[in-house]
Amino acid sequence: MNALFPDLVVNGETVPSARIAAETQNHDGPQGKPGVAWRKAANALAVRTLLLQEARKRGIDARVQEVGPGQFETEEEALVRGLLEQAVRVARPTDAAVRAEWERDPLRFRSPPLWEVSHILVACDPRDAEARDAAQARATDLTGQALGNPKGFPALAASASDCGSKSSGGSLGQLSPGDTVPEFEAVLRGLTDGAITAEPVLTRHGWHIIKMDALAEGAVLPFASVRDKIADAMEKTSWAKAAKSFVETLAADAEITGADLRTPVRYAQVP
Known part of the structure; x- marks a missing residue:
């Protein structure tokens, strides 16, 4: 002791x-x-x-x-x-108590959102500090190019991305919650329609420049369904x-x- x-x-x-x-x-x-x-x-x-x-x-x-x-x-x-x-x-809470909780803010209860996303990947092993830093520098440069010419994002992805999606201009198609790694999804939840990430995003796969091509917010669900x-x-x-x-x-x-x-x-x- x-x-x-x-x-x-x-x-x-x-x-x-x-x-x-x-x-x-x-x-x-x-x-x-x-x-x-x-x-x-x-x-x-x-x-x-x-x-x-x-x-x-x-x-x-x-x-x-x-x-x-x-x-x-x-x-x-x-x-x-x-x-x-x-x-x-x-x-068990009464129906009246449950309804009161729902009525407090029905907007909390929505169907899952749908994201149409493109990205540019600068692949690296995040555990390798030297490789991570070098990839970040390259991703930062690509981010500047993407922000300077949003319409040119597909062409930039096709020429620079390390992901197989480069063949389709970086498009990942439509994504729902759970379709990507958590660190990627966390960024999607904060992007608005048409936005490009202001800084590269690090995941277990490397650095990403992410573009929200289209965003469909989940519909508010009726009380009976929730x-x-x-x-x-x-x-x-x-x-x-x-x-x-x-x-x-x-x-x-x-x-x-x-x-x-x-x-x-x-x-x-x-x-």
Whole structure:
């Protein structure tokens, strides 16, 4: 035990430091301040330990379930799930509550957009710093040419792109959410009709100059078609709040050292 990495003890049960150290990989923190990730990991394991203690106290008997193809819960995960299924229950939101949520801003509920896109790719391996920088310089020059002559984008793509779409002037056709890598799609969501990216966009494939040839915003969906989706989201939010309250109740009655479940970790609190 030391001031930076104190022992974690929950109701007399000591959590091994090795387990906290392993958990830190799941938590971020500023460079040079390892105590931040450690404190977050300790808090997470304190919660997990409280839940496991409560599950055993209640005699929870939960069978391990498959959570994905060939992937199964651990016994501890099954116990926590079984406890929460028993202890945390929320009512399905009423139709009136769901409609009120929809009426608050119907524009939030749209069908997926449709993007007609062209691009110029300057291929590189982003992990190779030298190649990445060289490709960025070339992509920056091509961006300037594209912005200076938007109508010439197809010809520029045909002569300069490293993508097979160069044969069709850089056209990728019509795209919907999920059709491209996330970093490319994130840019599409911010482009207006006819716009060209002001700076090259880096993805796992290299640098892109992207042109939005046409944009079709998704239509606002009627209440009947989104009612169940809204209800599911509202129920999930209510369940999360109830689960948080349940954990807070357990923590209030527990004796815990080496973690603080009352307040969020602040960088300034940890050396």
